[in-house]
Amino acid sequence: MSLRAPRGFGAGETRMGLLDSMFGGGTNLTLTLDRPTGSPGGVIGGAITLTGGKKPLKLTTLRAHLIYVSVHSNPEGGLPDIQTRVVGEQTVAAGIDLAPGSSHAFTFRITLPYDTLPTAHNVTYRVQAVADIPGVKDPAAEVDLKVVDADVDAHRTIPLQEIYARFPGLQSPDPTQLCRAMNDLFLECYSNGGQFMEAEPLLAHHMRTGSVEVRRQALQAWANLVDNRVQPQHLQSLYAVANVPGLDQETFDEVIRSACKFAEEGAFAMVQQLATYADPHVRRVTAESLRFHAASRFQGKRELLIQMIRDADPQVRAAAVMAFGDFRDDQQVMYGVANQIDSDPSPEVQAACIGTLSLAHHHGLGELTLAVYEKHVANPNERVRQEIAENLHWQPEAAAQRIWGLAQRLLSDSSESVRRAMAFQFCNMERFPQLLPLIQHAAENDPSAEVRREALRGMARISPPQQLIAYYQSKLNQNPDTETLWAIISGLRDHNTTREAKALLTRLGQHPDQDIANAARDAMS
Incomplete structure (x- = not known):
């Protein structure tokens, strides 16, 4: 989503007519709603722009009204019965000097009464703005509003007092309670953020004036609140926080995450600046945030990541490579990632390439992934080989024969860390029962x-239950140590619905070590 250009005078915005402007001494007033619908108990709002006339004038008051209009036919014939009344209003401004041709922008908020009827064939609503200016015809503008039931109002926004009722800590002077309430709001915004937009000014205030902890929590909640609803003033708030003198690193990291979250809504220029920041920590957090917090695709993201994989810092390059996980369907990018392993001297970057390629087979690039894995299973860097072990389980069943060869190499690796990683990942390889001889x-x-114990656990996912229990039984007969018993119990948990596994767990439930006995009994449920 990009920032909206200034709106024309179409749906949702009205201005004075030509005659009104003439008799209004050249004054002009426009009215725009933030959202097209409202609901009982919710908040509607918008923007009013008032332009001065041909001579100096004085604004007495500027008011916004919500007007109810009901039309009923007359059973005796004749004109229909029309009822109008104001059901909500706000004084937006008062006592302002209007210089000739000057422009003044205002915002307004009106809470709809809970007994407001939905719009119907004979019930309509309009929002009207009227400026009281002595000496000229009062400029006015109005726009229709559709009122719907709260449960179907996709644009529903609840009043600030109701937000306070839900999150009372937002009014607390205690920083701990305030931060806890803002965290609760942050979490709620994942599903209902649009309802709480009236809290945006409050959070922005804490972002500017709060302590380090309050500012950071306010920023996190605020970013979640306005995400997908970003307006130019929100970007200005973010820039203001970023430029606070002496801002601590953790809060600045939150600024980076927010900027990446808003990248497709107008903050991409800020993200570009962060991607070339002098501090490599900032560049790394930017790359990580493009992976975890930004939209998967937006204009400019691909090119920016290509730029960042050439960064002088290997951690930045690795983070950028992992962010390419959103482009696994892009052959050019995936072949570039494969080539990066051969050209980049950093084990961290090479390992990131292995992980990014792990799911490329879903986009017809399985041969590329396997070829890279087979080439680098002998990579001199232990971390790269371990990364292959940790991602091998993602490969498709059709590649089982090649998976066998890779798993066999990794289980016989000179590094205990690599062998342990491979043994552990057998808990995710239930699709490859033919590999049972390797793990056994x-x-x-x-x-x-430790590797042997991981293998004992991993066997449970690919071994037939009766064969597994017989093997575990033979291990128990060897009076194993406590760690081996934990591994056996973990494996039996996967088969606790079978009679044989229950019998073995019942036996272990009588073990003299109370922790082992309790674990065995827990594994039966």
Whole structure:
């Protein structure tokens, strides 16, 4: 979503007619609503622009009204019965000098009464703005508003007092309670953010004036609140926080995350600046935020990430590579990631490339992924080989024969960390039962007791239950240590609905070690 250009005088915006402007001494008034609908108990709002006339004038008052109009036919014939009344109003401004041709912008908020009837064939509403200016015809403008039931109002915004009722800590002078309430609001905004937009000025205030902790929590809640509803004034608020003198790093990181979240709504220029910031920490957090907090696709993101994988700092390059996970359907990008492994000297970047390629087979690039994995299973960097082990389970069943070869190499790796990672990942390889001999061999023969225990757990996902329980039974007969017992109980949990597993867990539930006994009993449920 991009920032909206200034609106024309179409739906949702009205201005004075030509005659009104003439008799209004050249004054002009326009009215725009923030949203097209309102609902009982909710808030409607908008913007009013008042332009001065041909000579100096004085604004006495500027008011916004919500007007109810009901039309009923006359059963005796004749003219219909028309009722109008003001059901809500706000004095927006008063006592302002109007210089010739000067422009003045205002916003307004009106809460609809809870007994407001929905719009119907004979019930309509309009919002009217009227400026009282002595000496000229009062300029006015109006626009229709549709009132719907609250449960179908996609644009519903509740009043600030109701927000306070839901989150009473927002009014607390205690910073701890205030931060807790803002965190609760932050979480609620994931599903109902639009309803709480009346809290935006409050959060913006805390962003400007709060303590370090309050400012940071307010910024986090605010960013979640206005996400997908960003207006130019929101971007100005974000820039203001970013430029606070002496801003701590953690809060600045939150600024970065917010900017990336708003990148498609007008903050992309700020993100571009952050991507070239002198501090590599800022550049890294920017790349990470483009992965975790930004929209998966927006104009300029791909090109910016390509720029960032050339960064001088390997952590920045690695974060940028991982952000390319949103472009796995882009062949050019994925081949570029594959080539990056060969050209980049950093093990961290190479490992990031392995992870990014892990799901490329969903987009017809499975051969590319497997070829890279087979080439780099002998990579001199332990971290790269471990990354292959941690991502091998994502590959499709059709590649089972090649998965066998890779798993066999990784389970016999010289590094215990690599072997342990591979053994652990067998808990995710239930789609590859043909690999059972490999993991059973590791459970029996690996020189590391920790790897053997991980293999014992991993077997449970790919072994037939009866075969697994018989194997576990043979292990129990060898009087294993406590850690091995934990591994066996973990594996039995996957089969606790079978009679054989229940019998073995019942036996372990009588173990003299109370922790083992309790764990076995818990595993039965």
